[in-house]
Amino acid sequence: AQRVTQPEKLLSVFKGAPVELKCNYSYSGSPELFWYVQYSRQRLQLLLRHISRESIKGFTADLNKGETSFHLKKPFAQEEDSAMYYCALRSGSARQLTFGSGTQLTVLP
């Protein structure tokens, strides 16, 4: 069965500091991985997906199949990055999403 693990429930960094949100997965097939973000009082939205290999709002994430990881990184955190971040794996016949438990990121001034 598929599983997504986000070991940090809370993460605080200072503005301008680098930030890394960890995500590990277990899945026997070929994974499709995503990062979703939920800002305060807003709905959940897609931040980025591994197949796009793009940078969104300065965030990047690289799929490491050897370590079964998909960590989210940003070199210089901004206060507006404060939000709840969920790592998700897409699998199954309906390609449904399985979410990690989420990491609440707080960027301090």
Next chain:
Amino acid sequence: SAVISQKPSRDICQRGTSLTIQCQVDSQVTMMFWYRQQPGQSLTLIATANQGSEATYESGFVIDKFPISRPNLTFSTLTVSNMSPEDSSIYLCSVRRDISYEQYFGPGTRLTVT
């Protein structure tokens, strides 16, 4: 993108009653899902709503407790039946145009059962 609305946005219900949550999408989508997000927890998939046929439920969720309808490609309902305080949660509708496309989420329905 897809614009998703949910009704009601929140409700407080008494134990033993039922609540039906509506999900409306502004365009036709192939796939619709219902998720639950309990307080302080992540999102858990309840079921995939299938148009014209019975929903596909995930382990731990049954049709008697969470009946789902999907009469067309833009609308679905989730009923939370015979509610107990443990059902207090945010219920989210989610859609995807096709199997490989981006998945969008509704604003959620915050349910409190007293």
